[in-house]
Amino acid sequence: MIVLGIETSCDETGIGIYSEQGLLSATLYSQIILHREYGGVVPELASRDHIRKILPLITQALKKAGIKKSQLGGIAYTMGPGLVGALLVGAAVGRSLAWALDIPAMGVHHMEGHLLAPMLETKQPPFPFVALLVSGGHTQLYDVKGIGQYQLLGESLDDAAGEAFDKTAKLLGLPYPGGPELAKIAEQGDPDRFHFPRPMTNKAGCDFSFSGLKTFALNCMQQHQPLNTQDKADIARAFEDAVVDTLLIKCRRALKQTHCQTLVLAGGVSANQRLRDKLQNYMTKNKGQIFYPRPEFCTDNGAMIAFAGWQRLQAGQETELSFNAIARWNMTDLPAISE
Numbered sequence: 001m002i003v004l005g006i007e008t009s010c011d012e013t014g015i016g017i018y019s020e021q022g023l024l025s026a027t028l029y030s031q032i033i034l035h036r037e038y039g040g041v042v043p044e045l046a047s048r049d050h051i052r053k054i055l056p057l058i059t060q061a062l063k064k065a066g067i068k069k070s071q072l073g074g075i076a077y078t079m080g081p082g083l084v085g086a087l088l089v090g091a092a093v094g095r096s097l098a099w100a101l102d103i104p105a106m107g108v109h110h111m112e113g114h115l116l117a118p119m120l121e122t123k124q125p126p127f128p129f130v131a132l133l134v135s136g137g138h139t140q141l142y143d144v145k146g147i148g149q150y151q152l153l154g155e156s157l158d159d160a161a162g163e164a165f166d167k168t169a170k171l172l173g174l175p176y177p178g179g180p181e182l183a184k185i186a187e188q189g190d191p192d193r194f195h196f197p198r199p200m201t202n203k204a205g206c207d208f209s210f211s212g213l214k215t216f217a218l219n220c221m222q223q224h225q226p227l228n229t230q231d232k233a234d235i236a237r238a239f240e241d242a243v244v245d246t247l248l249i250k251c252r253r254a255l256k257q258t259h260c261q262t263l264v265l266a267g268g269v270s271a272n273q274r275l276r277d278k279l280q281n282y283m284t285k286n287k288g289q290i291f292y293p294r295p296e297f298c299t300d301n302g303a304m305i306a307f308a309g310w311q312r313l314q315a316g317q318e319t320e321l322s323f324n325a326i327a328r329w330n331m332t333d334l335p336a337i338s339e
Contacts, residue, residue, distance in 0.1 A: 001019065001020070001073035001074055001310065001313060001314060002017060002018075002019040002024070002067060002071055002072050002073050002074075003017070003018050003019070003072070003073065003074040003075065003076050003106075003306050003309050003310040003313060004016070004017050004058065004061070004062075004072050004074075004075050004076070004094075004097075004306060005017070005018065005075075005076040005077070005108070005302045005303065005304070005305035005306025005307070005308075005309055005310075006054070006058075006075070006076065006077040006078065006090040006093060006094045006302060006305060007077075007078050007090065007110075007113070007300050007301060007302045007304070007305045008050045008054065008077075008078060008082075008086045008087060008089050008090030009078045009080075009081070009082030009083065009086060009087055009090075009110045009300060010041060010046065010082055010083055010086060010136075010137075010300060011030070011031040011032070011034075011035055011041045011046050011086075011300075012028060012029065012030050012031065012299065012300040012301070013028070013029045013031075013049070013050050013053045013054055013057055014026070014027070014028045014029075014057075014300055014301040014302030014303070014305070015027045015028075015054075015057045015058050015060075015061040015302040016061070016301065016302035016303035016304070016305060016306035016307070017061055017062070017065045017067070017306055018303065018306035018307050018309075018310045019310070022120075023120055023303055023306070023307070024064075024065035024066075024067070025061045025062075025064035025065035026061065026296075026301060026302055026303040027057045027060045027061045027064065027302070028057075028296075028301055028302065029049075029053045029057060031045075031046060031049050032176070032177060034046075034049060035176060036175060036176045038176075039170060039176050040166075040176060041083070043083045043085055043086065044085065046083060046085070046086045047083070047085035047086050047088070047089055050086055050089040050090065051089055054089060054090065054093050055093070058093075058097075061302070069097075069101060070101070072101060072103060073103055073104075073313075074098070074103055074104050074105065074106065074309065074310070074313040074318075075094045075095070075097055075098040075101075075103065075104075075105040075106070075309070076094070076105070076106045076107075076108050076305050076306055076308065076309020076310065076312075076313070077090045077091050077093070077094030077095070077105065077106075077107060077108065077305065077309075078090055078091075078107075078108055078110050078113065078305055079091060079107030079108060079109070079319070079323075079324065079325060079326055079329075080107075080109065080110060080325055080326030080327060080328070080329040081109075081110055081111070081137070081326060081327055081328050081329045082110055082137075082325075082327065083327070084325050084327050087325035087326075087327075088325045091107065091323045091324070091325050092323065094323075095319075095321070095323040099321065104313055104318035105318060105319050105323075106309040106312050106313050106317060106318055106319055107319040107323065107324070108305050108308045108309050108312075109308075109329055109331055109334055110300075110305075111133055111138055111140070111267075111331050112147075112308050112331055112334060113304035113305045113307070113308045114133055114135065114266040114267045114304060115131050115133060115142070115144070115150075115264065115266055115331075116147070116304060116307055116308050116311070117266050117293040117297045117298070117301075117303075117304040117307070118264055118265075118266060118291040118292055118293045119307065120293060120294075120297055120303055120304065120307055121291070121293065121294065123291070124291070125262055125264050125289070125291040126262060127144065127145060127146050128143065128144060128145045128146075128258070128260055128262070129144050129260060129262035129263060129264050129291075130142070130143060130144070130153070130251065130254045130255050130258055130260050130262070130263050130264070131144050131263075131264040131265075131266065132247065132250075132251055132254075132263065132264070132265050132266070132267075132270075132279075133266055133267045134160070134161050134162065134247065134265070134266075134267045134268075134269040134270060134275075135160060135161075135162045135267035135268040135269055136160060136162035136163050136166060136177075136179070136268055136269075137160055137162070137163065138155070138156070138160050138267065139155060139156040139160045139161045139162075139208050139210070139247075140152065140154070140155040140156070140331075141153040141154045141155070141206045141250060141251070141254045142331070143254070143258045143260070144264070146336060146337065147311055147312075147336065147337040148334045148335050148336035148337050149336045150331050150332050150334070151332065152330075152331075152332055153206045153254045153257065153258070154205060154206025154207045154208065154250060154254065155207060155208065156207070156208040156209065156210060157207055157208065157209045158209055158210065158211040159209075159210045159211045159214060160210070161208070161210055161243055161247065161269050162179055162267070162268050162269045163210070164210035164211065164213060164214050164243065165178060165179035165182055165183075165239075165240075165243070165269065166178040166179050167214050168182060168213075168214050168217045168218075168236075168239050169181050169182040169236075171214075171217065171218055171221060172185075172221070172227075172232050172235065172236065173232075179268070179269065179272075180271075182236045182239070182240065183236075183240060183272055183273070183274070185232060185233045185236045186233065186236040186237040186239075186240045186274075187233075187237075188230075188233040188237075189230075189233035189234045189235070189236055189237025189238070190230075190233075190234045190237065191237050191238075191241060193234040193237075193238070194220060194234055194235060194237075194238035195238065196213060196216055196217065196220075196238045196239055196241070196242035197212070197213065197216060197242065198242055198245050198246045198249065199212055199213050199242075199246060200246070201245075201246060201249045201250075205253075206250050206253050206254050206257070208246065208247075208250060210243065210246075213239065213242055213243065213246075217235060217238075217239050220235055220238075221235060240272075240274060241274075243275075244272070244274050244275045244278050245278075247275060247279075248278050248279060248282060251263060251279060251282075252282065255288070261286075261287070261288040261289065262288060262289045262290075262291070263279065263283055263288065263289070263290045263291070264290075264291050264292070265279060265290060265291070265292040266292060266293060266298070267298065268298055268299045268300070269298075270292050270293070270298045271295045271298040271299070276292065311337060312337065315337040315338065317335065317337075
C-alpha cells in the first residue's frame with residue numbers, strides 16, 4: 001500500500017509518501033518568514049497559507065516519488081492536536097482526495113507521528129521503550145509497549161520545553177522561531193557564570209514545569225541591564241543547561257520506573273544538539289540505546305504522518321467519511337494495533 005501523508009497542524013505544510021519499500025518522497029513548506037514579523041504563529045494566516053501551498057506540494061511529492069494519484073492506496077492526514085483552522089485544511093483536502101480516489105483515509109494523531117518518526121530511519125527502536133516527546137506544544141514521557149499502547153508517565157504542567165525556549169528567546173530579543181536561535185548563541189555562553197534551577201526535580205514523579213524557569217531567566221536579565229552580547233549568550237547557556245538537565249533527570253526516572261533500556265527522543269526540541277549529547281552519553285554509560293529522527297524529521301513533517309497512517313491503514317483501521325479536527329487529543333485514547 002502506498003500512503004500519502006498530509007501535515008498541517010501549525011505553521012508547516014508537509015507532504016510525505018510511504019510504502020512497504022520505505023519513504024518514497026517528502027516535501028515541506030515552512031511559514032517562518034510569514035509569521036516572523038508578528039513574533040509567533042498567527043492562526044488565520046497559517047490556515048490561509050496551507051490552502052495556497054497544499055495542492056502544489058502534493059503534486060511535487062507525487063512527481064518526486066514517480067507515482068500517479070491513481071497508485072495511492074490510502075491517505076493519512078493530521079487530525080489533531082493543533083490549530084483547528086490549519087488542521088481543517090489538511091483534513092478537508094485529505095478526506096476529499098480519498099473520497100475522489102475511492103481509497104481509505106486515516107486521521108493521524110500529530111504526536112503519534114512524532115513518536116514514530118525515528119522508525120523512518122534504517123535502525124528502528126524495538127518495543128518496549130520510553131519516549132520523550134518534546135516540542136513547542138508538548139513535553140511528555142510515555143511508556144510505549146507497541147503502536148497505540150501508550151501509558152503517560154509525565155507531562156508539563158504549564159509551558160512545554162519548546163514554548164519556554166521560544167519565550168525566553170523573545171525576552172532576549174532573538175528572532176522567531178527563538179528556540180534554535182537561543183541554542184545558537186548558547187554555544188558562546190559561559191556555563192559557569194549563571195546557575196538556573198532544575199524545576200520539579202526535587203519532587204517525585206515525571207511531570208515537568210518550565211514557566212518558572214522562564215521567569216527566573218527574566219529576573220536574571222533585569223538584574224544585568226543593559227545586556228551585552230556576552231550577557232545574552234551566558235543567560236542562554238544557563239537556560240539551555242537547566243532545561244536539558246531537567247529533561248535528563250526525568251528521563252532517568254522514567255527508564256528506572258519502567259525497567260526499560262531503550263529511549264526514543266522526538267519532537268522539534270529533539271533536534272537540540274546539547275540534549276542529544278547528554279541523553280546519548282547517559283544511555284551509553286548505562287548500556288542502553290537511544291533513537292531519534294534525522295533533524296528534518298524532528299520538526300513537523302508529512303513523512304511521519306504518512307508512516308503513522310500507513311501503520312494503521314495496514315492494520316485495517318480507517319477514519320469515517322465525515323472528517324473532524326481535534327485541537328486537544330489524548331494519545332492514550334488511540335486504539336492499539338494488534339501484533
